[in-house]
Amino acid sequence: MKPIVEVKKITKYYNSLHVLDEISFDINKEEFVSIIGPSGCGKTTLLKIISGLVKPTKGKIMIKESSVETALKRREFGLVFQNPVLLPWRNALRNVELPLEILNYKGSWNSPRKLLEVVGLKSFENFYPNELSGGMQQRVAIARALTFEPSVLLMDEPFGALDEITRDKMNLELLRILEEERSIISTVIFVTHSIPEAIFLSNKIIVLSERPATVKEIIKVDLPKSRTPEIKYSKKYIELIECVRKLLKKD
C-alpha cells in the first residue's frame, strides 16, 4: 500500500538560516507519527511544509500521490495548533461549525454537535472561548479539525501550553476520540517536545537533530495497540524513553 504522506528530501532556508536539511520519511494510513526534536529545530516548519502552508526551498511533499497544493485545496488536513486559535466572538458550537460555513457545506459530514459531544463538551455548546479552560478550548479545536473529515490530522504541540495533569488527561482523550472516530480520521502527525507524550501516543517517532534538522532516527513504538496509563510503568516504555532521550542528547 502506498503511504498517505511522502516527505521527500525537504530542505528549508529562511533567508540564510538553514532550518531543515533533506528530510525524508513516509507516513502510512492509520499511523500515529510523532515528530520530536530539540526546541527550535524546525518541527513546526516541517509540519507547515507538510500541510502546504509554507513552501520548502527544495524537496517535495506528496499527499495520496498528489501535490500538496492539490491536497490543500481538497482539504486533506485538519490542523490543531499549540494555541486553540478559536474565534472569540463565536461560541464553542459556532467555532466547530466554522469550516463547514466556509465550505458552504450542507451535506452529511460530521455534525458539529455530535463532534462536540465526542470531545466531551456536550453541555458547553453555547460557551464562549473565554469561558472555557485551556484544555476545553483545545477540545473544541480538535472537534473543529474533524468536521470536514480530513485525511490527516496535523497537530503542532497541541497540549504544550497545558499543565502536566491536564496534558496527560488530554493524551488519553485524544486516543479515545481517535478510537471513536476511526472511520473519519486514522492518520495523525503530532509535533511535540515531550518524549513521554510522543511514546505514549505514537506508532512511530521521527527524531530530528539540531538545526539544520535531519532525520536522526525513525523509531517504531512496539507497545500494545490500545494504550492505557499502565503502559507508562512497563519496561518497554521506559526503555523507549531512555532510547529517545539518548538520541536527543547526542548533539
Next chain:
Amino acid sequence: MRKKIIEKRLGEIFLPISFFLGILVAWEAFVFIFNIPEYLLPKPTEIFSEIAKNLSSLLKHTGITMLEAAIGFLLGNTLGFIVAVIFSHSETAEKGLYPYAIALKTTPILAMAPLLVLWFGTGIISKIVASAVVCFFPILVNTVKGLKSVDKDYLDLLKSFSAKKHQIFIKLRLPNSLPYIFSALKISTGLAVVGAIVGEFVGAKEGIGFIILTSTYHLETVKMFAAIIMSALGGILFFYLINLIEKYIVFWQKTENSF
C-alpha cells in the same frame, strides 16, 4: 462576587459624583468669600438657575449641535471605514493616499473651519462636514490596524479550510477589527462635538457654539457656563452611548480599560 460588583459599581458612580459635589461647594465658597464678579466667575448656583430658567432654549441649541455632531460622526466614520477597507485591499491605494490622510489629520480643524463655512454656508452642513473631517482619521487608522493585526495561526487555519479572500475578510478580519473600530468611535464622540462647535464659532445662527460666542460678546458669563456645561453633558452622553453599544457588540473583549 455579586457584592463586589455592586461595590465596584458604587465606586464608579458614587466617587465621581461626590467629588463633583465637593468641587461645586468649594467653587461656591470661593466666589462668595473673595467676592468675585459674576462676569468673571459665576457661582454654580447661578449657573444652575440659569440652566433651569432657559432649559428649553438650551436644549434646543444643544440638540442642534449634537445633531450636527452625530451626522458628522456617522459620515466621517463611514467614509473612514470604507477608505480603510480599500487600504487593506490595495497597497497602492494605501501608499498613495496615506500621506494625504495624515495631512488632513495634521491640519487643525480650526484652520479649515472658515473655509468650510465659506463653501457650505452658515447652516448645519458646514458643521457636519467639520465633524466628519475630525472623525475621519481615528477610524481610518484603527480600522486599518484592526484588519491587519490578525494572528498568523488564524490565517493558516482558514487557509487549511481553503477559505477565499472575502471569507477571510468577513469571518476573521472584520470581527477582529471591531475592538479597534470601537476605540476609534469612542475617541470620535468627543471630536465630533468639537468639530460642530468650531464650525458654529465661525458662522452660525444656532447651536451651542453660537450661544457661547454671543454670550462672550455680551459678557454673559453665566449663560456661557450654562452652554459649556450643556456641551459637556452632550459629549458625555454620546460617549457612554457608544460605550454601551460596544459592550453589546464587542462582548468578548475585556472592557476594564475601555477609555
